[in-house]
Every structure is written in structure tokens, then in C-alpha cells.
Amino acid sequence: MIDDFRRLDRELEKLRKKIKGLEDYKVSSEVFDKSTLLTLYYLANKGYIDILDGVIKTGKEANVFFGEGRDGEELAVKIHRVTTGDYKSFLKYIEGDPRFRDIKKSRRRVIYTWVRKEYVNLRRAREAKVRVPEAVAYRNNVLIMRFIGKDRIPAPMLKEYEMKDPEAMLEEILKQAGRLYRKAHLVHADLSEYNILVHRGRPVIIDLSQAVVREHPHADAFLHRDVSNLVRFFRDYVEITEEEVYGRITGGRAWNT
Ligand SMILES: Nc1ncnc2c1ncn2[C@@H]1O[C@H](COP(=O)(O)OP(=O)(O)OP(=O)(O)O)[C@@H](O)[C@H]1O
Numbered sequence: 741m742i743d744d745f746r747r748l749d750r751e752l753e754k755l756r757k758k759i760k761g762l763e764d765y766k767v768s769s770e771v772f773d774k775s776t777l778l779t780l781y782y783l784a785n786k787g788y789i790d791i792l793d794g795v796i797k798t799g800k801e802a803n804v805f806f807g808e809g810r811d812g813e814e815l816a817v818k819i820h821r822v823t824t825g826d827y828k829s830f831l832k833y834i835e836g837d838p839r840f841r842d843i844k845k846s847r848r849r850v851i852y853t854w855v856r857k858e859y860v861n862l863r864r865a866r867e868a869k870v871r872v873p874e875a876v877a878y879r880n881n882v883l884i885m886r887f888i889g890k891d892r893i894p895a896p897m898l899k900e901y902e903m904k905d906p907e908a909m910l911e912e913i914l915k916q917a918g919r920l921y922r923k924a925h926l927v928h929a930d931l932s933e934y935n936i937l938v939h940r941g942r943p944v945i946i947d948l949s950q951a952v953v954r955e956h957p958h959a960d961a962f963l964h965r966d967v968s969n970l971v972r973f974f975r976d977y978v979e980i981t982e983e984e985v986y987g988r989i990t991g992g993r994a995w996n997t
């Protein structure tokens with residue numbers, strides 16, 4: 741046991757040398773608990789991450805950091821808290837999804853599954869040519885993806901973005917959401933103006949941890965909610981109904997009221 745701790749400390753010492761910037765944070769220790777540090781250390785040694793520098797966003801369940809890869813490429817590093825935060829609400833999106841049905845239900849396991857789920861969803865969406873961040877790597881509670889933005893400035897959320905042509909923006913979002921549904925066979929399940937970034941004038945869908953396959957028993961209910969969110973946001977700018985949006989995304993299925 742003592743030896744384990746000594747080994748851990750030695751590894752952590754190496755880690756501190758490995759990832760530039762990590763030391764400078766005054767982030768609460770619950771973000772960088774020892775197991776998270778070890779995970780970052782592992783990812784650094786694999787060559788995925790060189791620099792961790794600055795918080796993009798802190799949240800209840802996860803913090804997103806700015807990072808750089810080996811070749812200076814800009815990264816977003818999403819780190820889920822393992823010691824605090826809600827994880828029970830994740831189960832609703834995990835248990836009905838046949839890809840993840842058989843996982844253990846401890847807090848740590850659920851969170852690790854959550855992170856893996858976001859990784860595979862991002863990959864799957866990208867394969868279907870949906871505009872999502874490119875997933876680079878994941879391990880335990882850490883997900884590394886390409887940074888959406890430029891020169892360390894993250895792209896704004898749709899919520900904060902001043903649209904010049906709302907109709908074209910909605911059109912592009914429907915195209916992306918349609919691909920997600922019809923090609924990737926996924927429902928985002930938290931689609932809103934908060935989880936769409938606008939990069940070079942075009943939408944990028946983010947935050948796919950809760951996205952489920954279409955076979956999930958609540959997939960259609962989640963899709964109805966996503967559609968309602970989009971319509972609520974765009975109603976002020978464009979004349980559009982839930983029926984139309986639902987039909988566009990699903991390729992002609994009828995909206996259930
Ligand atoms: N690839 C990325 N590039 C740039 N910024 C990103 C990227 N991914 C996430 N972000 C930023 O981090 C924020 C939170 O990310 P995300 O929505 O994935 O996490 P979350 O789980 O919703 O966090 P919370 O629970 O706090 O809402 C986003 O709103 C965005 O500003």
C-alpha cells in the first residue's frame with residue numbers, strides 16, 4: 741500500500757514535468773485528483789497532449805480545458821469530475837443503449853462509460869460527415885478532441901452568436917441533424933443553442949455524451965425534445981414548425997403531438 745502511494749507520487753512527479761501548464765492552475769483539487777492526474781499522464785506519454793493551458797469552461801459535471809498536442813495543434817480536453825457531481829441521471833442515456841447495456845453501475849464506471857460514449861458518438865457522427873469536433877483520444881474520465889475556434893479563442897455558442905442569416909443557419913443545422921439521425925443513426929438528446937458552436941459562420945454540434953442510438957427506447961422522445969428546443973430558439977427569427985423540423989431531420993416521419 742505504502743509502496744503503491746510512493747509509486748503514484750513518483751509517477752505524478754513525472755507527470756508534472758510532462759504536461760506544461762498543469763502546475764499553474766489554481767483549480768480545485770477535485771478536478772485533478774490523483775487518478776485524473778495519472779490519466780493525463782498516460783495520455784501525455786502516448787503523445788496526445790503536451791500542454792494544458794487554461795479553462796475554457798467549468799461546469800457541474802465536467803471542465804473543458806484548452807490544450808495543445810505534440811505538433812502544437814489546438815485541443816479541447818474535457819475532464820469529468822469523478823468525486824462529485826451527478827452521475828445517476830446519465831444512466832437513462834446509457835441503459836437503453838445496447839452498446840453500453842452491460843456496464844457496472846458504480847460512480848466511476850458510469851462516468852468512464854459516459855466519456856467513452858461521447859468518444860464513440862463523436863467518431864460515429866464524424867464518419868457520417870456531421871460537423872462535430874474530431875475526437876482524438878479518451879481514457880477514463882478524460883476526452884481529448886480538436887479545438888473548435890482559432891488562436892485559443894473558442895467558437896461562440898449559437899446562443900451568443902449574432903446570426904446574419906438565421907434561415908441559412910437553421911438550414912445548415914437541419915442538414916447536420918439529419919445526417920446525425922439518418923446516417924449515424926443517433927439522436928443527440930441535448931440539442932440546443934448551447935450545444936451548437938458557430939465556427940467560421942457554420943454550426944458545429946458538440947456535447948455528444950448523452951446521444952443515443954435510434955434503437956434506444958426513449959430515442960424518439962429525446963428527438964421530439966431536441967426538435968422543440970430548436971424551434972423554440974429559431975421561432976424569433978424564422979417561421980418554422982415542429983412538424984417541419986421533425987420531418988426534415990427524420991426524412992419525412994410524422995411528428996407525434
Ligand atoms: N471541441 C471544443 N472546442 C472548443 N470549445 C469546446 C469544445 N468542446 C466544448 N467546448 C466548450 O466547453 C463548453 C462545455 O462543453 P460541453 O457542452 O461538451 O460540456 P457539458 O457537459 O455540456 O458541460 P456542462 O455540463 O457544464 O454543460 C462548450 O459550451 C464550449 O464552450
Ligand SMILES: [Mg+2]
Nearest residue numbers: 934935946947
Ligand atoms: Mg453542453
